[in-house]
Amino acid sequence: MTNPSQICIAVDAMGGDHAPREVVKGALLGAREYGVKLLLVGKADAINAELEKHDTSGLEIEIQEASEVIEMGEAAEALRKKKDASISVAARCVKEGRAQGVVAAGSTGAAMAAAVLNIGRIDGVIRPAIGVVLPSISNRCLLIDAGANPDCTPEMLCQFAKMGTVYMESVYQVKKPKVGLLNIGEEEGKGNEFSKTAFPILQADGSFNFIGNTEGRDLFNGSVSVAVCDGFTGNVALKSAEGIMRMFRGILKAEIKKNLLATLGAGLAKNALELAAKQVDPEEFGGALLFGIKGLCVISHGGSKAKGIKNAVRVAKEAVETDVLGKITSQIAAKPAVSTT
């Protein structure tokens, strides 16, 4: 029974380290849990072989053949050669209106390029950006740009702030989201040449709630809802945080193993330890969103397993339901940026 109002999410079934097995599995879990229709894109034989392993009763699933795959190590340039790459075909499904959003795991650079080439950017957007909703003990913070544009202009940061504000308002129901400039001190006048130049321009914009500078440690304590920065800074912040968490979990495991009582104790506390770990697990966050593209794109970690893909389907569905894209488009149209590049 086809439900014409059902949201359809295209999933690049071939992307990431564990494709197609984990991707198909995760997409099915997402479809069941969040009630979306799936458009699985990739080699039909491989996809069908995976589908056979699962109960798909009651699910709406369509397969779109795509004969090529962008491998994890390949740069975005590979897209120009591989016209029939699954990520490109999946993006075109969004462009053509066959799906309302696309989920891809794997190289963020390739996914970004595929989205720009096949869907295009929203009119008035200087540059698309990557946004990541960070883990937090209380209010969440969207870090934007998390890596798409290593060098930025202040006007790009204003657009990131605007798009991030729409997202946090729509999906997280934050009223007047606080926007901070990621910097190395709280006072105005702190920072490098770029942040000192950007500060007054962000302050003067007026189309979002700029509260001033914010520091690396504030990304995770709920003090701002949107942290804007160039993609170099954002990527370093994100990966440093990921790096220390991975290290700490390794240390914790090693210390617990060293001692019998601790092993027993950790066994009892296992649930709590797991619940805590879950809250800082990148797979639980459903990946990165591309902002400024004329179609909804969610990129999951290249190492994503089913859980990560399932959550990416959720993130895509939430954004479609709350019409993030439509709102961003009208926001940008309301006050187009004058690019200084």
Next chain:
Amino acid sequence: MTNPSQICIAVDAMGGDHAPREVVKGALLGAREYGVKLLLVGKADAINAELEKHDTSGLEIEIQEASEVIEMGEAAEALRKKKDASISVAARCVKEGRAQGVVAAGSTGAAMAAAVLNIGRIDGVIRPAIGVVLPSISNRCLLIDAGANPDCTPEMLCQFAKMGTVYMESVYQVKKPKVGLLNIGEEEGKGNEFSKTAFPILQADGSFNFIGNTEGRDLFNGSVSVAVCDGFTGNVALKSAEGIMRMFRGILKAEIKKNLLATLGAGLAKNALELAAKQVDPEEFGGALLFGIKGLCVISHGGSKAKGIKNAVRVAKEAVETDVLGKITSQIAAKPAVSTT
């Protein structure tokens, strides 16, 4: 009984949130454990009141009066007005040879400025930098610059690499320390304009073991011994890592409290949890080192308690014993940088 060969460390007894109580306590712990002589700098009355609370038998302690204090919120400019600030007096004790190193808690900016003004930089050093030895499961990595210079030239990065190499060789006995450029991708050609310009200059220098780009997540996994970057990037990396760790510890505590079995289990695993936490605790690392100053300076976290100060005393002593300063001075003299600023 005075031992003329005993290393003497000057400690700014008035700096940081918990001065003088925790600073004096920590300095005494350090003196006892690491066998150093102390020169406590600050208000003599306040210092003596703290000393009376402890057993100081067998310790060599001298007090140097300093009538003023730089408060945590004050900027480095306050140093020019407060000529008799404890941090400045402590730095001058090093300049005058009364102590071989100085330990200060509190504002890194003020300590850096006090060191530059009162001790001066090593001949040939373009700019002093802040180095922090990061926690790791295996080999340690020195992050330099962690915040002193928001904008840098590639030549400054070469000097940071050189000074960091000497430190990791001397104090951590690393042979040919691997030096990485903190960047957002591993391949050459990745990054922002600055890192793309710096890469070939670091590669051509030849006076350290440059292995290419390194990413935020590699700061904590032992893959490089020295990570060089501008102070803006380094500070964001450091604070983001601190921020997520603080958040995770909060989450873990909350999850454990929610459930009786977990509370019991965590009680049994307490030792392991604490040992793990200790390994990522900034207080255990003894703080940041100033590189490029003609005197040894260790800056502890503004919120340091006795443990943090004790460890800073250790870090200072280790650097004095291994003559880090003398080696850096001859390294820099061997190949002075041509500044492009």
